[in-house]
Amino acid sequence: DTAVSQTPKYLVTQMGNDKSIKCEQNLGHDTMYWYKQDSKKFLKIMFSYNNKELIINETVPNRFSPKSPDKAHLNLHINSLELGDSAVYFCASSQEGSGPNSPLHFGNGTRLTVT
């Protein structure tokens, strides 16, 4: 009964390929996020969805496209992968968007390696 689950855990692929990462939460939360954690361990928000609607779209190349088929799922599709896309990608959810009453619940990450 994992709260936030993302697949795959590891993804190794070549430059130029297209790949997807899936995320599901069973907490009944309204808001879901994608974060990127780089080699220096900084977590940087990429996207935020509230009830299937895009709320935050940080400066991310348009090769990255989130898709939310329902409020329990938020998938991340990446086109034309580049070496610099190598990082750990975390999915997270919260009860009601950003705010002091809504701590984030994270998945265990997907380590993407682009060769």
Added chain:
Amino acid sequence: SQKIEQNSEALNIQEGKTATLTCNYTNYSPAYLQWYRQDPGRGPVFLLLIRENEKEKRKERLKVTFDTTLKQSLFHITASQPADSATYLCALGDLDSNYQLIWGAGTKLIIKP
């Protein structure tokens, strides 16, 4: 420029002692600050939240302080145990950007038996 800083070097503490981790920020208007724990290969796990009008929060062996004058939060673990070894992240809820969380890079804590 805006930044949030945690001690980038690992902190080595003897078991049983109190570990104190620091989170400093510059040019943000924090509404609150959260602390998370991250183990290798896992996602961050929420530990504690402190609001900008609070001085101190406690939860079991954990204590967080918030000094908006010094622009600093301290995270304490008393009676530390080897199982407390992990990376600890602070995240600031920025009032000026609708509470968007701004993350520090974390401090790696090592508790030695």
